[in-house]
Amino acid sequence: MMTYDPIWDNFLFVVNDEDWKRLRAIISPTFSTGKLRKVKYYIDENIQLMSKHLDEKIANDPAVNMKQIVGGFTMDTIIQISMGIKIDSIQDPNNLIIQNAKKLFGQDISFQDLTTFALASAFPNLMEWMGRKIQPDALNFLANISKDIIKKKREEMKTKQQSQKGSNFIELVLEVEEEQKRILEQSGKPFKHINNDELIAQCVTFFTAGFDTTSSAILYATYLLASNPDKQEKLYESIIETLKKLAKERDDGCDNPYELITFESLNNFEYFNAAFNESMRSLTIVTFIERMATEDVRLETSDKKTWFDVKKGDIIRIPIIDLHNDPDNFYDPQKFIPERFLAENMSNPEKRFNKSAFLPFGSGPRKCVATNLAFIEAKIMLIHLFRLYRISLHSKTKLDFFVNFDSLIPRDIVMQVEKR
Numbered sequence: 461m462m463t464y465d466p467i468w469d470n471f472l473f474v475v476n477d478e479d480w481k482r483l484r485a486i487i488s489p490t491f492s493t494g495k496l497r498k499v500k501y502y503i504d505e506n507i508q509l510m511s512k513h514l515d516e517k518i519a520n521d522p523a524v525n526m527k528q529i530v531g532g533f534t535m536d537t538i539i540q541i542s543m544g545i546k547i548d549s550i551q552d553p554n555n556l557i558i559q560n561a562k563k564l565f566g567q568d569i570s571f572q573d574l575t576t577f578a579l580a581s582a583f584p585n586l587m588e589w590m591g592r593k594i595q596p597d598a599l600n601f602l603a604n605i606s607k608d609i610i611k612k613k614r615e616e617m618k619t620k621q622q623s624q625k626g627s628n629f630i631e632l633v634l635e636v637e638e639e640q641k642r643i644l645e646q647s648g649k650p651f652k653h654i655n656n657d658e659l660i661a662q663c664v665t666f667f668t669a670g671f672d673t674t675s676s677a678i679l680y681a682t683y684l685l686a687s688n689p690d691k692q693e694k695l696y697e698s699i700i701e702t703l704k705k706l707a708k709e710r711d712d713g714c715d716n717p718y719e720l721i722t723f724e725s726l727n728n729f730e731y732f733n734a735a736f737n738e739s740m741r742s743l744t745i746v747t748f749i750e751r752m753a754t755e756d757v758r759l760e761t762s763d764k765k766t767w768f769d770v771k772k773g774d775i776i777r778i779p780i781i782d783l784h785n786d787p788d789n790f791y792d793p794q795k796f797i798p799e800r801f802l803a804e805n806m807s808n809p810e811k812r813f814n815k816s817a818f819l820p821f822g823s824g825p826r827k828c829v830a831t832n833l834a835f836i837e838a839k840i841m842l843i844h845l846f847r848l849y850r851i852s853l854h855s856k857t858k859l860d861f862f863v864n865f866d867s868l869i870p871r872d873i874v875m876q877v878e879k880r
C-alpha cells in the first residue's frame with residue numbers, strides 16, 4: 461500500500477521484494493541478543509522507575525490503572541532504545557516527544573487517518589494527487605529528532621577514532637550498515653546502503669509496531685494472572701525458587717534480582733515462560749497476518765483429495781486469533797492453562813497442542829523482526845512485577861478492547877495492587 465509519504469512508505473512491514481530484503485538484512489542484526497545486551501540496562505532502569513511510581517500510587521489507593529503504569533514503562537523504554545533519550549512519561553506527560561509519539565498509536569488514531577489508509581489501499585494515485593498524509597505533524601517531529609541523531613552518528617563515523625559504540629537503535633543500524641559494507645566490499649559484491657528516509661522510518665516503527673503490541677502483551681498477562689490467583693501464586697513461588705537457584709550458581713555471592721534476571725537466564729523461568737506463552741495464545745494481540753501470492757499455486761492435502769487454487773496477486777489471510785482458539789489445536793482453549801506450554805505436556809497426545817498453530821509473532825521470513833526485543837522487554841518487566849507485587853481483580857476491573865488495524869488493544873484497566 462503506497463501513501464506517498466517518505467516515512468510510511470518505508471516502514472519494514474510495508475515495503476516488499478528487493479527493498480524489503482535489503483532493509484530486513486540491515487535491521488535484523490540490530491535485534492540480535494548481542495546488541496540487545498546494551499538495551500537490558502535501560503529496561504532494568506525503567507522497571508525500577510515503574511516500581512517507584514507504583515509504590516507511590518498504592519500508598520494512596522491500591523486500585524491502579526495498570527494501562528497507565530505499563531504504558532509509561534513501555535513508552536520510556538521505546539524512546540530510550542530507539543533514540544537514546546531518557547524520559548519519565550508518568551512524571552512528565554506533557555513532554556513533546558511523548559505527545560507526538562502518542563499520536564501514532566491506536567488510541568489517538570483519527571477518523572481522518574483511517575480514511576486515509578482506506579483511500580491509500582484502494583486508490584494510491586489519488587493519495588499522491590491530494591497530497592494527504594497520515595499524522596504529518598507527529599511524523600515530522602519524530603523524523604527531525606531522528607535526523608539529528610543520524611547526522612551526529614554519520615559525522616562521528618567519518619572520524620572513526622571518535623565514534624562511540626552504538627547505544628540506541630539508529631546508531632546500531634548505522635554500525636550494522638558499516639559492518640556489511642566492509643564485508644561486501646571485500647567480497648566484491650555491490651553494496652546498497654540505507655538512506656535517511658528509510659532509517660527514520662525504521663526508527664518510527666518502534667512507535668507504530670512496537671508500543672501497543674509490547675504494552676498489550678504485558679497488560680494481558682497481568683490481567684490473566686490477576687484473574688487466576690492460584691496460577692499467580694504458583695508463578696510467584698517458581699520465580700523466587702529460580703532466583704535462589706541462579707544466586708547459588710554464582711560464585712560472587714550476588715543475589716540482586718536485576719543482575720540475576722538476564723536475557724540468558726530467562727530460559728530458567730520455566731513456569732513464567734509457560735504462563736507468558738499461554739497469555740499470548742489466550743488473548744491474541746495481532747489477530748491476523750496476510751501474504752500475497754507471487755505466482756499461481758495449488759495448495760493441496762497430502763492425499764491430494766482436497767485442494768485450493770491460489771492465483772498470483774491473491775491475498776491470503778491467516779487468522780491467528782482463530783487458530784489460537786480452535787479446540788482442534790489446543791484443548792479447552794477458553795481456559796487459561798499455562799501448564800499446556802510445559803515441555804512435558806506439549807508432547808503428550810492427550811493434551812492437544814498444535815505447535816504450528818501458535819503464531820503470536822507470525823511465521824516465516826516476515827516473522828516479527830523484533831521478537832527478541834519484545835521478549836526481553838515484556839518478560840523481564842513481568843518477572844519483576846510479579847516478584848514484587850500481588851495483583852488481583854478489583855470491583856472496577858473491566859477488560860475492554862479497541863481494534864487498531866490487525867491488533868486487539870486493551871483500554872484503561874483498573875486492578876488491585878499490593879506489595880509482597
Ligand code: HEM
Nearest residue numbers: 473669670673674677746749821822823826827828830834
Ligand atoms: C509482544 C509484542 C509484539 C508482537 C505480538 C508482535 C507481533 C508481530 C506480528 C504478528 C508480525 C507479523 C509477522 C508476519 O507477518 O508473519 C510482526 C511484524 C513486525 N513487527 Fe512485531 N510484534 C511485537 C513487537 C514488536 C516490536 C517491539 C517492534 C519494533 C521495535 C516490532 C516490529 C515489527 C516489524 C518491523 C514487523 C514487520 C516485519 C517484516 O515485515 O519484515 N514488533 N510483529
